[in-house]
Amino acid sequence: MQVFGNQNTAEVELTVRQEANPWGAGSILSGFWSFARRKPIGATGAIVLFAVIAIGLLTRYAGIAPNDPDEVGVGAKFLGPGGNLFLGTDQLGRDTLSRLMFGAWISMKVGLVSVLIGITAGTLIGISSAYAGGIADLLVQRVVDALMGFPPIILALGLMAALGASDRNVIIALIAILLPGATRVVRSQALSIKELDYVLAARAIGGTSTRIVLRHMLPNVMATYIVLITISLGFAIVVEAALSFLGVGIPPDVATWGGMIQLGRKFIDTQAWLPIPPLIAIGVVVFSVNFLGDALRDVLDPRLRGR
Amino acid sequence: MREYAAKRIALFFPTVLLITIIVFVVMRLVPGDPAIAFLEGDSGGEYTQADLENLRAQFGTDKNLFIQYFDWVGGLLKGDFGDSFWFKAPVMGELKERIPVTIELAVLSIIMAVVVAVPFGILSALKPDSWLDYAARIFTLVGIGIPNFMVAVLIILFLVRVGGLAPLGYEKPWDEPLTNLHQMVFPALALAFYEMAFIARVTRSAMMEILREDYMRTARSKGLAEQVVVFRHGLKNAVLPILTISGWQFGRLFGGTVVIETIFLIPGMGRILIEGVFHRDYPLIQAEIVIIGVVIVAVNLAVDLLYGLLDPRIRYA
Numbered sequence: 001m002q003v004f005g006n007q008n009t010a011e012v013e014l015t016v017r018q019e020a021n022p023w024g025a026g027s028i029l030s031g032f033w034s035f036a037r038r039k040p041i042g043a044t045g046a047i048v049l050f051a052v053i054a055i056g057l058l059t060r061y062a063g064i065a066p067n068d069p070d071e072v073g074v075g076a077k078f079l080g081p082g083g084n085l086f087l088g089t090d091q092l093g094r095d096t097l098s099r100l101m102f103g104a105w106i107s108m109k110v111g112l113v114s115v116l117i118g119i120t121a122g123t124l125i126g127i128s129s130a131y132a133g134g135i136a137d138l139l140v141q142r143v144v145d146a147l148m149g150f151p152p153i154i155l156a157l158g159l160m161a162a163l164g165a166s167d168r169n170v171i172i173a174l175i176a177i178l179l180p181g182a183t184r185v186v187r188s189q190a191l192s193i194k195e196l197d198y199v200l201a202a203r204a205i206g207g208t209s210t211r212i213v214l215r216h217m218l219p220n221v222m223a224t225y226i227v228l229i230t231i232s233l234g235f236a237i238v239v240e241a242a243l244s245f246l247g248v249g250i251p252p253d254v255a256t257w258g259g260m261i262q263l264g265r266k267f268i269d270t271q272a273w274l275p276i277p278p279l280i281a282i283g284v285v286v287f288s289v290n291f292l293g294d295a296l297r298d299v300l301d302p303r304l305r306g307r
Numbered sequence: 308m309r310e311y312a313a314k315r316i317a318l319f320f321p322t323v324l325l326i327t328i329i330v331f332v333v334m335r336l337v338p339g340d341p342a343i344a345f346l347e348g349d350s351g352g353e354y355t356q357a358d359l360e361n362l363r364a365q366f367g368t369d370k371n372l373f374i375q376y377f378d379w380v381g382g383l384l385k386g387d388f389g390d391s392f393w394f395k396a397p398v399m400g401e402l403k404e405r406i407p408v409t410i411e412l413a414v415l416s417i418i419m420a421v422v423v424a425v426p427f428g429i430l431s432a433l434k435p436d437s438w439l440d441y442a443a444r445i446f447t448l449v450g451i452g453i454p455n456f457m458v459a460v461l462i463i464l465f466l467v468r469v470g471g472l473a474p475l476g477y478e479k480p481w482d483e484p485l486t487n488l489h490q491m492v493f494p495a496l497a498l499a500f501y502e503m504a505f506i507a508r509v510t511r512s513a514m515m516e517i518l519r520e521d522y523m524r525t526a527r528s529k530g531l532a533e534q535v536v537v538f539r540h541g542l543k544n545a546v547l548p549i550l551t552i553s554g555w556q557f558g559r560l561f562g563g564t565v566v567i568e569t570i571f572l573i574p575g576m577g578r579i580l581i582e583g584v585f586h587r588d589y590p591l592i593q594a595e596i597v598i599i600g601v602v603i604v605a606v607n608l609a610v611d612l613l614y615g616l617l618d619p620r621i622r623y624a
Contacts, residue, residue, distance in 0.1 A: 146325045151562025154580075154599055158333055161584040161592050164344070238454040242566055245456055248584045261460060265570060268463055275460050283457060290452050 035299065042295020045288035049233075052285055053112075056105035065098040069255040074098075078271050087277050090263055099255040100277050106256045107285065110167055111237040114174035118236075119229050121175070122182025127217050129183065130190035131209065140183065147180040156239060160248045170249045174236050182228050186221050193220050223300040230296050234289035241282055257282050311615045319608055326600040327383065330593050331376050342366055344587040345392060366392060366589075383597065389590035393583070398594045401579060406598070408477055409575035412567070413560045416495035420502035421553055428510025429542065432518065443507055450504020455563050459497035459570040466493065477574050494571040498563045502556045509552045513545040520544075547618055554610030558603035 036043035058064045067074045067085075074095045079088040087096040129140040147155065156173040163169040193199065194217065202216045243249025244258030245265075252259050257278040264275020342362040346354040363369040367378065382389055388398040431443035466472045473489040480487040517523065518541065526536045565577035572578075576595055583591035 142325070143329075146322075146329050149322075149326070149558070149603060150329075150596065150600060151559055151603075153562040153565055154596055155333070157565065157580060157584050158330070158592055158596055161587055161589075162334055164587075234452075242454065242456055246566065246569055246581050248581065258456075261456065265460055265463070268460070269467055272464055272467065275464070279457055279460060283453065286454065287452050 035295070039295035039299065041291045042299075043292075045290070045292035045295070048284060048288035049292060052104050052288075053108050055101055056108040059098075059101040060105040060109075065095075065101045067095040067098040069094065069099040069102040070253070071095070078267075078274070080273050088273060090260075090274060091267060091271075094255075096260075096274075096277055099260060100257070100281055102255040103257040103260060103278065104281065106167065106250060106254065107237050107240060107282075110170055110174070110240045110250075111233050114171045114240075115178060115229055115232045115236050117171075118175040118178030119182045119225065119232055122179040123186045123218075123221060123225050123228075124213075125179070126183040126186030127190045127213050127221065130187045130194055131213050131217065137187075141187070144180040144183050147176075148184070152177040152235075153239060153242060156243060157246075157248065160243060165248055165251050167250050167254070170240055170243055173243070174239060177239070178232050178236065182232070185228060186224060189221050189224055190217055193217050227293060227297045227300055230289060230293035234286045234293065237282070237289070238286055308615060312612055315608055315611050315615075319604060322604050323601055326604070327380055327597060328376075330596045330600070331379065334589055334593055335372060335375070340368070341392060341587050341589050342368060379593070388594035388597075391583075391588050391591045393586040393588040393591070398590050401591065402576065402594065402598070405574060405576045405579055408573060409561070409564050409568070409577060411480065412491060412495055412498065412564055412573065412575060413557065415491055416499035416560060417502065417553060417557055419495055420499040420506055420556070421549075423499075424503045424506035425510050425549060428507040429514050429537070429545075431507075432511045432514035433537065435515070443511065447504040447508040447511075450500050451508070453500070455497060455501060456566045456570060458500045459494070459567055462493050462497050463570070475572055490571075490573070494567045494573060497570075498560060498567045501563075502553075502560065505556060506549060506552055510545060510549055513548045514541060517541050517544050547614065550610060550613060550617075554606055557606045561599045561602065 032043065032046075035046075055064075071094060073093040075085045075089045075093050077089060077091055077093050079085060079093075081088050085095050085097065087100065089096060090099070125140065129137045155177050159173040159176055160169060163172060199212060199216055202212050207216070240249060241256070241258035241261070244252075244256040245262045246258075247262065249258060250256045252262070260278040261275050261282075264271070264278070267274055340363075342359055345362060345366075346358060360369070367375060370378070379389065386399065388402070390396060391398045391401055394401055427443050427446075431437075431440040434440055463472070473493065474486060477490060478486040523536060523540055526540045527533075531540075564575060565580055567573070568575045568577035569581055576598075580592065580595045582588070583595065
């Protein structure tokens with residue numbers, strides 16, 4: 001009887017685990033398959049996103065770009081699409097395809113780093129704030145309210161003015177605008193988790209605050225965390241592009257999608273083609289990330305719907 | 308209602324105070340000395356210690372941070388936003404001409420967004436799964452996903468093709484009303500695109516929910532005409548969420564004007580903010596962010612008050 005009971009629990013536990021976490025244990029590929037069958041558009045988004053990340057990494061570290069993105073006069077000025085240089089050239093005869101590939105590296109680097117740091121920090125602050133309660137919680141929440149009151153791009157501009165234009169500073173500005181939102185979302189979830197029996201149990205057996213926050217509460221907001229990271233990535237990429245477009249983000253001598261659109265705007269009266277490739281690149285990445293984020297949210301955490 | 312309004316209005320002042328504190332902290336506590344930045348940007352890095360001290364004294368950044376803050380807030384109370392580092396003139400003088408331009412842009416685009424989105428949202432809620440509903444849903448998906456500078460560049464590309472690009476610059480609406488409209492309508496459209504999509508989505512889901520309510524069935528069973536049911540019983544209840552969202556979106560619009568004004572070369576607050584960022588013109592940037600913050604808080608306050616006026620449940624809660 002007892003043996004039976006144990007086996008049953010083990011089996012139940014296994015199935016529960018597989019369902020709750022379709023691509024954790026076991027093979028990632030089969031997990032992705034079941035996700036793809038349920039959410040084909042989201043899965044397509046994931047594939048596109050990983051392809052762009054791969055292109056970015058390979059351009060930076062394996063040099064797969066056909067030309068140096070900064071080399072002037074690879075071809076004639078303002079070449080159109082097609083021909084030898086697949087996507088043509090800009091006003092200095094630089095190869096648009098190579099610049100686009102290098103831009104993918106910048107967008108992905110800035111987007112991923114800022115989102116990982118910003119959302120991770122926001123999540124930790126959100127849980128700690130909910131767990132601590134009292135004055136600390138109140139203070140954190142008022143600061144979050146105030147920061148969220150400003151339009152994100154305005155806050156980013158203020159920070160860029162103080163820090164100066166560079167990729168590191170764009171990442172800092174992005175972290176500052178991602179952090180409050182993540183803190184608020186995670187805190188509201190952590191508040192309900194805090195009241196659950198297993199947290200009480202952990203406290204009863206003498207678990208320290210750090211242990212309860214990290215080992216008991218953190219794993220239970222992981223779904224929200226993953227969804228937040230995906231959803232925020234699209235936003236971060238757009239804000240980086242906007243800042244670079246305005247000329248206050250990544251310095252203009254670096255090839256970025258936003259900077260390329262800025263050049264396109266400058267010559268728009270005569271050269272209609274110039275802004276098209278970076279516009280399409282941003283559009284494709286942002287829509288892929290948004291579709292992936294929506295699909296992940298539906299699968300992992302339906303409570304976040306509508307945020 | 309009076310008590311509700313008093314409570315809301317009382318909250319306005321501490322919020323504005325918090326805005327000034329945050330703006331000051333963000334701008335001043337991050338590393339970087341505006342005087343050094345100014346000297347290095349101006350004369351290629353060559354400057355003496357005396358120049359630096361002089362400039363610091365001139366900017367007032369040599370004083371204690373608390374004194375700087377209280378000087379600044381004291382000035383704000385008198386309507387004095389300080390002198391711009393770059394223009395070497397009062398900030399307010401630079402902004403005076405530009406604030407109405409940006410407000411015109413923002414108001415025009417929120418009007419466009421509401422006028423297009425609300426009927427679109429209602430129709431698509433009334434006829435779910437019709438071609439119109441699908442069109443509305445695709446539009447919301449695209450509109451929310453696509454960044455505003457993309458919309459703006461695409462609009463300009465289109466206008467260049469068609470040849471409908473407005474003359475550059477800005478004519479005052481009371482001098483040249485038609486030219487002004489021509490100059491403002493496309494930037495406003497680019498700015499409104501996201502809001503249109505968002506408000507359409509909110510309208511659709513609010514109407515969908517309301518259509519299922521008992522009072523709608525009652526209204527129909529009383530034999531009221533369909534228009535009366537939809538507009539007097541349905542839309543009246545949907546106005547609340549739509550109003551809230553439009554109020555929130557107004558703040559977002561102000562962020563968007565920075566990008567849109569730069570793309571369409573409109574001399575508003577947004578464009579001078581970018582110049583301020585280039586030159587590290589702290590008083591100018593601080594003034595702009597405070598003004599934008601106060602406008603947003605004021606709009607939210609107005610929405611709250613309207614809300615209380617429209618829905619008795621809220622002011623008595």
